[in-house]
Amino acid sequence: xxxxxxxxxxxxxxxxxxxxxxxxxxxxxxxxxxxxxxxxxxxxxxxxxxxxxxxxxxxxxxxxxxxxxxxxxxxxxxxxxxxxxxxxxxxxxxxxxxxxxxxxxxxxxxxxxxxxxxxxxxxxxxxxxxxxxxxxxxxxxxxxxxxxxxxxxxxxxxxxxxxxxxxxxxxxxxxxxxxxxxxxxxxxxxxxxxxxxxxxxxxxxxxxxxxxxxxxxxxxxxxxxxxxxxxxxxxxxxxxxxxxxxxxxxxxxxxxxxxxxxxxxxxxxxxxxxxxxxxxxxxxxxxxxxxxxxxxxxxxxxxxxxxxxxxxxxxxxxxxxxxxxxxxxxxxxxxxxxxxxxxxxxxxxxxxxxxxxxxxxxxxxxxxxxxxxxxxxxxxxxxxxxxxxxxxxxxxxxx
Numbered sequence: 001x002x003x004x005x006x007x008x009x010x011x012x013x014x015x016x017x018x019x020x021x022x023x024x025x026x027x028x029x030x031x032x033x034x035x036x037x038x039x040x041x042x043x044x045x046x047x048x049x050x051x052x053x054x055x056x057x058x059x060x061x062x063x064x065x066x067x068x069x070x071x072x073x074x075x076x077x078x079x080x081x082x083x084x085x086x087x088x089x090x091x092x093x094x095x096x097x098x099x100x101x102x103x104x105x106x107x108x109x110x111x112x113x114x115x116x117x118x119x120x121x122x123x124x125x126x127x128x129x130x131x132x133x134x135x136x137x138x139x140x141x142x143x144x145x146x147x148x149x150x151x152x153x154x155x156x157x158x159x160x161x162x163x164x165x166x167x168x169x170x171x172x173x174x175x176x177x178x179x180x181x182x183x184x185x186x187x188x189x190x191x192x193x194x195x196x197x198x199x200x201x202x203x204x205x206x207x208x209x210x211x212x213x214x215x216x217x218x219x220x221x222x223x224x225x226x227x228x229x230x231x232x233x234x235x236x237x238x239x240x241x242x243x244x245x246x247x248x249x250x251x252x253x254x255x256x257x258x259x260x261x262x263x264x265x266x267x268x269x270x271x272x273x274x275x276x277x278x279x280x281x282x283x284x285x286x287x288x289x290x291x292x293x294x295x296x297x298x299x300x301x302x303x304x305x306x307x308x309x310x311x312x313x314x315x316x317x318x319x320x321x322x323x324x325x326x327x328x329x330x331x332x333x334x335x336x337x338x339x340x341x342x343x344x345x346x347x348x349x350x351x352x353x354x355x356x357x358x359x360x361x362x363x364x365x366x367x368x369x370x371x372x373x374x375x376x377x378x379x380x381x382x383x384x385x386x387x388x389x390x391x392x393x394x395x396x397x398x399x
Contacts, residue, residue: 001033001034001111003035003036004103004109005035005036005057005116006099006103006116009040011056012048012049016231017230018137021207024386024387026387027056028384030056038061039060040063040065042066043066063102064098065094065098067093067094079159088166091118091122096122100125104125104128112394112395115133118171129174129179132179134181134182135390147236148160148164172197179397180201182201182204185334186334206313207387210382213320219296221296224299226262227262227298228262228265228304229294232268232269236307238269238272239305242269243349245261248356249281251353259360261281262283262285263283272284300324301314301325301326303315303325304328304331305327306330312335318373319370320374322373325342326355328346342372343369
C-alpha cells in the first residue's frame with residue numbers, strides 16, 4: 001500500500017510523546033508498505049533528522065518553514081495579530097501554501113492519506129478531506145479549555161479562552177470533514193463522536209517499545225527519588241510539574257526530608273528553573289540522550305498533569321521499566337489502567353503527597369505495583385500490534 005503521511009515536523013530527535021507514537025507506528029508500517037513522509041521543516045530538528053527519516057519512511061519531503069520563534073518580538077506580534085483571525089494561533093502559525101501544493105501533487109499517487117495531528121489539516125485541499133484520515137493524538141480543544149481554567153493572569157486567561165473557543169470550532173469542523181478520525185483512546189473517540197458529531201471515528205491503543213524499555217536485572221533504586229519525564233515545552237507538562245514542585249513537593253519534604261525530584265525533559269522554562277533554584281531537592285536536567293537511567297534509578301515516576309488530552313506514553317514507559325507510577329486522573333486519562341493495580345491515581349496536592357509517601361514507605365507494595373504494570377504492557381502494548389490495528393481501521397473506514 002502507498003501511504004502519504006503528513007505532519008508538521010521531522011521526527012528526530014524522537015523526544016516527545018507525539019513524535020514517539022508516530023515514529024514507532026511508521027517504523028512498523030514501513031516494513032511492509034511504501035511510506036512517503038511529508039512535513040514542514042522549521043530548522044529546529046536534529047541536523048541529521050532528514051537522513052534518519054529512512055528509519056520510518058521510504059521517501060521524505062521536508063518543506064522549509066520559518067515561523068517566528070517563541071519569546072521574540074515577532075512571536076508577540078503574531079499573537080497580537082491573531083486576535084483578528086478566525087483560526088487559533090496554534091493552527092494559524094503553521095499554515096503553509098507550499099505544503100498544500102505538495103499534498104495536492106502527491107495525493108494522486110497515494111492509496112492512503114494520513115494527516116497526523118490537527119496542525120497540518122489546513123494543508124489538505126478541501127476536496128481531498130473526505131478521502132483522508134485524521135490521526136488525533138489529543139482532543140486539542142480540551143487542552144486549551146483546561147489551560148484557561150487554571151489560575152493565571154486575567155488577561156492571559158481571556159486570551160486562552162479565546163484560543164479555546166476557536167480551537168473547538170476549528171477542531172469540530174475539521175473532524176467532521178475528514179473521511180475518518182482515529183483517536184488514541186476510547187474516551188477521546190467518544191468526545192469526537194458525541195461532542196463534535198463525528199460519524200466515522202475509531203481509536204487505537206498506546207504502545208511501548210518493550211525491548212528498549214526494560215529494567216536491568218541488577219539495577220538499584222534511590223530510596224526517595226522521584227522522576228518526571230516529559231518535554232517542558234509542552235504546556236500541560238510544564239504546568240503540571242510547576243504545580244507539583246510548588247504545591248506537592250514541599251508536603252513530601254516535610255514528611256520525608258531526603259526526598260528528591262528529578263525533572264527530565266527538554267526546554268525547561270525560567271519559571272520552573274526558579275522553583276528549582278529555591279529548593280536543593282529539585283534537579284532539572286534539560287534534554288538527555290536516554291531517559292532509561294533516570295527511570296531505573298528512581299523509586300517512583302510521577303505524572304502530575306492537570307490539563308491535557310490523548311494518552312501519556314510516559315506512563316507505559318515507566319511501567320515497562322518497572323518504575324511505579326503516581327499520576328493524577330488527567331495524567332492517566334484514556335489508558336486502560338486501574339488505581340491500585342497498575343499505578344496509583346491521586347488528585348490534589350495532599351492526595352498526591354499521601355500516595356507517594358505510602359509507596360515510598362512500603363517498598364513491597366511498590367514492587368507489587370511494578371510487577372503487575374510490566375506484565376500488563378507485555379501483554380497489551382507492542383507497537384507492531386498497534387500499527388497493524390491502526391492500518392486495518394483506516395482501510396476499513398476508507399474502503
